Amino acid sequence: MAAIAAFNAGLAKSAFKGSNAGLKSSARAPVARVATVVRANGTDYGLGLEMKTTAQKSIAKGGRAPVPLELEKASQGSRPSSRSPAMPLPLNTFKNKAPFTGKIKSVERIVGPNATGETCHIIIEHGGKMPFWEGQSYGVIPPGTKVNSKGKEVPHGVRLYSIASTRYGDEFDGNTATLCVRRATYWDSEKNAEDPAKKGICSNFLCDAKPGAEVMMTGPTGQVMLLPEDPATPVIMVATGTGIAPMRSYIRRFFVEDVKNWEFKGLAWLFMGVANSDAKLYDDEFSECIKRFPGQFRVDYALSRESQNRKGGKMYIQDKVEEYKDQVFQLLDGGAHMYFCGLKGMMPGILEMLEGVCKEKGIDYEEWLEGLKKKGQWHVEVY
Structure with missing residues (x-):
């Protein structure tokens, strides 16, 4: 709490300058652990090219949404305890x-026509029989079979997707869960066309699914991305693409739901990396949360195809975090937890940037990072 008070009182007042959370866009994103590649720009896969927004459907008007608090009996905080x-x-x-x-x-498309791929917001009914905590993942087994390396026909394997809703789901009743899935396609540059033989089996199954379709699911899995037990802990979130999924679940728990025995008192700061404004994910929801909680929540975007970093190159997620290095390091020193989710290619650049900042500040990088891990402040889920 002292760290947050100092942060908001003036030591890092400038940290909230220049937030681009409110930038208007014609678009808004987990996490399919399958390769996502380029697709033909403007391709209509059957959902149309119009982006569907989610805030007006999934954020209660006039205050926090009531939720069935019996689901809180599973967690006094976010980990098993006595x-x-x-x-x-x-x-x-x-x-x-x-x-x-x-x-x-x-199933709804939640990106605009100029996004670099198609991302869908998929709500799955589980009737309360598959409970989970924020930060966990579900496995999905796509229908059909494949021929394995031994020439035997076997069922498809499980694909993991981080869950993009809280335990209460988008309808606040504990009966649904949300996945945020990018359709995986392969663009053959020689043929100047998509190669359907190389498309992602599971992501295309989910994005093409119709209401009522059955989905074979496993899990929930994962403990790495669970929230801190203390709801006063500052949380820094760094996501690229559909890595926004667990971050959305946190943000909704923090600011959208009325969880009386776990009321968030900390600071939430999201760094989000996507290609352009049409690829922003859940921006309408985040903007609404910022309106309601301007002193507690901030969002900064790294739009690689629209913005430049301080060196004149493309603005990637590590560049955006580096802009606020002093404030980020201050928060971590005060006990903040930092979460990373997205394609694994995001981490080398982030780690290199953090190492450089440590060198500037005269900090032993290896010791600093190991200290964060030992204290449970460092959470990484990449794919």
């Missing part, structure tokens, strides 16, 4: 050989 021995963290409740059958409730 205070909640009867209901530990849900983990691998459903496995590959005995998956859960969920049903698609809705």
